[in-house]
Amino acid sequence: MASPTRRTIPGGSLYRTEKITLIDEHIDHMRRSGRAHSTMVRRRMVLTFLAEFLGHDPADATLDELDRWQASLVSVPQIQWKTAMIRPYYAYLQARGYRPDDPARLLPRPRPKFKVRTPMSDEDLFAAVLAAPMPVLAMLLFGGWSGMRATEIAGLHREDFHREPYGAGAFGRPATPPAPAPLGDEPAGTCWATVTGKGGDQRAVPIPGWVWQRLAPELPETGPLFVKTNRGGAVAGEQMGAHNITDRVGDFLAKLGIDDRLHSLRHRVATAAWRATGDVRVVQQLLGHANLAVLHVYTHVHSDAVAAAAEAIPRPAWPDTVGGQPIDPVPA
Numbered sequence: 001m002a003s004p005t006r007r008t009i010p011g012g013s014l015y016r017t018e019k020i021t022l023i024d025e026h027i028d029h030m031r032r033s034g035r036a037h038s039t040m041v042r043r044r045m046v047l048t049f050l051a052e053f054l055g056h057d058p059a060d061a062t063l064d065e066l067d068r069w070q071a072s073l074v075s076v077p078q079i080q081w082k083t084a085m086i087r088p089y090y091a092y093l094q095a096r097g098y099r100p101d102d103p104a105r106l107l108p109r110p111r112p113k114f115k116v117r118t119p120m121s122d123e124d125l126f127a128a129v130l131a132a133p134m135p136v137l138a139m140l141l142f143g144g145w146s147g148m149r150a151t152e153i154a155g156l157h158r159e160d161f162h163r164e165p166y167g168a169g170a171f172g173r174p175a176t177p178p179a180p181a182p183l184g185d186e187p188a189g190t191c192w193a194t195v196t197g198k199g200g201d202q203r204a205v206p207i208p209g210w211v212w213q214r215l216a217p218e219l220p221e222t223g224p225l226f227v228k229t230n231r232g233g234a235v236a237g238e239q240m241g242a243h244n245i246t247d248r249v250g251d252f253l254a255k256l257g258i259d260d261r262l263h264s265l266r267h268r269v270a271t272a273a274w275r276a277t278g279d280v281r282v283v284q285q286l287l288g289h290a291n292l293a294v295l296h297v298y299t300h301v302h303s304d305a306v307a308a309a310a311e312a313i314p315r316p317a318w319p320d321t322v323g324g325q326p327i328d329p330v331p332a
Contacts, residue, residue, distance in 0.1 A: 021060075021093075027119055034200065036198060046086060070108070084109075120268050126257075138218075145207075145211050146193070146206060146207055146208075147265070147286055148193075149266065150200075154242045155196055156195065157223060158220055165192045226244075226245065250262065
């Protein structure tokens with residue numbers, strides 16, 4: 001059995017946890033495969049919890065032990081994502097010849113249930129925007145009119161804004177970065193932000209001209225847009241993370257009595273863009289989704305559109321009368 005290791009927790013205390021064979025090698029393989037840093041962190045975290053549950057190196061786990069671990073998870077969403085976190089580790093061990101089998105392959109995998117979210121209403125969003133101070137105002141505008149994720153908003157720097165699309169996922173990417181976006185003291189059309197989304201993928205996101213005109217004078221001239229502050233308001237300097245952005249927006253909306261979260265703004269952008277263009281590829285590019293099938297979760301279809309679609313289906317030239325007599329319905 002592998003010997004346990006010591007880890008430090010905040011405050012300087014030490015605790016012992018079981019060693020996880022080849023975890024560093026596996027994580028490095030993920031890094032070289034282009035996996036997102038957040039995914040690597042979660043993989044290590046879940047395997048650490050698994051090791052503590054088992055009481056020994058998870059590389060030696062049997063199917064029965066993994067069954068007991070999975071049964072200890074309290075909800076279907078936990079079973080879904082934690083099982084998804086450990087399965088690639090065991091597949092890697094088998095593929096590299098470190099063990100002859102893959103016990104995680106036989107674990108049940110609940111099918112995720114996709115729920116179509118209701119976008120935030122225009123009435124609520126407009127009220128929030130008119131009442132919001134900086135930097136919450138910027139978070140709402142980037143989320144509500146450009147469809148940015150919390151992690152994309154958190155990662156924004158002033159240098160990420162340009163007059164033309166630029167970045168690894170930009171349209172006809174220029175050889176050199178285009179001119180920076182204007183500071184707001186001159187007329188501006190749509191400008192573009194280069195953001196880093198899921199999986200570390202870059203894409204160019206449009207910023208409506210009126211949004212940039214409103215925000216540019218209040219944004220820092222260089223560096224990150226959103227930094228943590230001390231309770232007194234002094235800048236602490238550390239860049240905000242996605243959870244900080246989500247919490248700031250959520251807390252502000254709650255104070256206004258609005259029961260919504262930042263992510264519902266992406267649903268609003270997706271729905272509005274789809275209604276305006278009718279082009280799912282445009283919506284896919286705007287939101288930065290690799291899989292077109294995911295859009296059904298983000299776009300909200302109005303009942304009037306469904307009714308109009310049914311009415312538009314070709315129908316026969318049904319006469320109201322035959323020989324001057326009303327047509328009786330056919331008995332059921």
